Amino acid sequence: MNHPHLFSPLEVGPYQLAHRLVMAPLTRMRAARPSLAPRPLNAEYYAQRATPGGLIIAEASPVIASGFGSPGVPGIYSQAQVEGWREVVDAVHAKGGVIFLQLWHVGRVSHSSFQPGGGLPVAPSAVPIPTDLKTMTADGRVTTYETPRALRTSEIAGLIEAFRSGARNALAAGFDGVEIHGANGYVIEQFLHSHTNLRTDQYGGSIENRVRFLMEVTEAVIAVWGAERVGVRLSPYGIANGSGEADPMPLYTHAIERLNPLHLAYLHFIEPRSSGAGRAEVNWQNVPSAMVLFRPIVKGVLISAGGFTGDIAEAAIAEGHADAIAFGRIFISNPDLPRRLQQGFPLTPYNRKTFYGGEAEGYTDYPTHDAMEPA
Template identity: 75%
Template sequence: MLPALFSPLKLGPFELAHRVVLAPLTRMRAEPGTLAPHVLNAEYYAQRATPGGLLIAEASPVLPTGFGNPNVPGIYSGAQVAGWKRVTDAVHAKGGIIFLQLWHVGRVSHSSYQPGGALPLAPSAVAIGGDLKTMTADGKVASYETPRALVTEEIPEIVTAYRRAAHNAVAAGFDGVEIHGANGYLIEQFLQSHTNQRTDRYGGSIEHRTRFLLEVTQAVVDVWGADRVGVRLSPYGIANGSGEPDPMPLYTRAVEALNSFKLAYLHLLEPRSSGAGRADVDWRNVPSAMVLFRPIWNGVLMAAGGFVGDTANAAIADGYADVVAFGRYFISNPDLPRRLAHGFPLTPYHRPTFYGGAEKGYTDYPAYDEMAEA
């Protein structure tokens, strides 16, 4: 038994029965064409729902310009709202709580995903360089393109899109939302100095670079109320060409500013899992995000990145985190909370089936009892 991990916790208006959270995980299994969740997605989330347990549904673009991968579900159309309603109904039938992660990838895209074949949007015209490649909509490997820099007047329109998406999440039956400000996507592109070379009110100083994050947060809080909104950040991450030379001043300012909202939680990704699903990353001698920012953050702190039962329990028992989000092992163990509570062995995950496909590697992982009977 892991007492800290399985003690109750008040998160916003909710009383969590345990502190094992499903992390938001891109799986690329939405319905082609509509990009709406369907029956298989509802089954996947329902399998992982427990009474009083929190699930964070996968990142969902707030606009058609927000995609960088195939068959990712959106949250801007009526069909997508109806599809997500199927998912939330299935989770609620199991007694679970479910938030939706709101997303825009910014420059982490390709013109093949963009309406009219336009260039991806970003704070500045800075391409993702190095050896990183992207997969185009027709399945080819390509270099990232240099994105188009947003003009100042367009930025409030994207904030408004987050507001609309928040309303859509209400209509879809979610219990709250999480704003994706991590892993090198649009919000983090505004935050970090090498991707934000603007000279207007959204660029330059740390105060200006955090403006977009705070405007999006305010827009979403206006819809949901602060106690049903979380924000995810990755201060020491390097995913998708991200990374700030000295993260502490920037992210200290961001976290301190987010404190004023009194959000449901702050979700921090540990540096050791900065690969954002592309590869296992094991950083040595890199500061822990939860350890660094726990003294700064006043509310519930969620940690994610490479945790197993013992390390998650220790993080909570030591006071560095209040809840822990699990990704890969929640994919391969739909009954993960029960397995951790009883010390049952964990089924290994299979990385080749993470993205795309159908049931295989998605809904066909058995619960422990089913394995024992086999």
């Protein structure tokens, strides 16, 4: 029997992927303002990275105005945003690609300057992010995080509804599926982790209660899309945005065992060695591997991300630790990443300074390998 490798096909829900090299969700803060709708530059960027039968997970997109924590991030709650995303989706489909949208709410990783009406950000509990981490206000000032306002029990259904309507909007925009952002210290992870969830209602306390919000969001999104077009992203052992669970094993074991019977399109892990990659140049070693620890209990497709090179990705797939690998930073600087890895071409290094915000520089101006060849 031939072992699968990066360039073997893979079934993900109803889609037959031609290879296992996925574009990770990447916030780039280049939406139109003030509509926060994707614009032609964004469509060009995604089309550059689309391959026939290749899966792209489009950047995290707030499902409601209270879900923002950074300027220039595209939303998925207004008609203009749906129309902007449709242009992106059409451009990726024109190249034969498959594209999911990541649904987002940042919870406490926000600031009152982003909040409609200027109120405090909402979160499961009024626990602030430690002051050594800084955030940016809507007008670009660097500051510490505020103490969020704890959601009343009666408000939680509304937040779940926001995910449902974001899912509906993604469907209207023509996406092939959606990914629920349950990672990196944002609102779903704030419910999951015990130090950010001090609730005494049915959404806090026991592991079962802390997993409830994730499950209710997932069920709402499945009601729109069907499970086979819904993925969930988790970061067990991650410490992004002041998150982190002292003993993640029982929590994530329970979450995975609850998600398994839903038959999702996939589960997507971020390896803890790259937790915080969005903010800094990190690749910690000697930390547990999420895919190695949890693969034995994941039923269905497992995508892993975080610090992968082509060789490490090949090994992970050959050893059965993951079915597909999502690439973030090197997909930013190598629009033709699948071809480069397949051919063993050298990679263009990324420029961290142009990750967030701006125009074409560091976004659509990274050349393909062929364009770099001397004439």
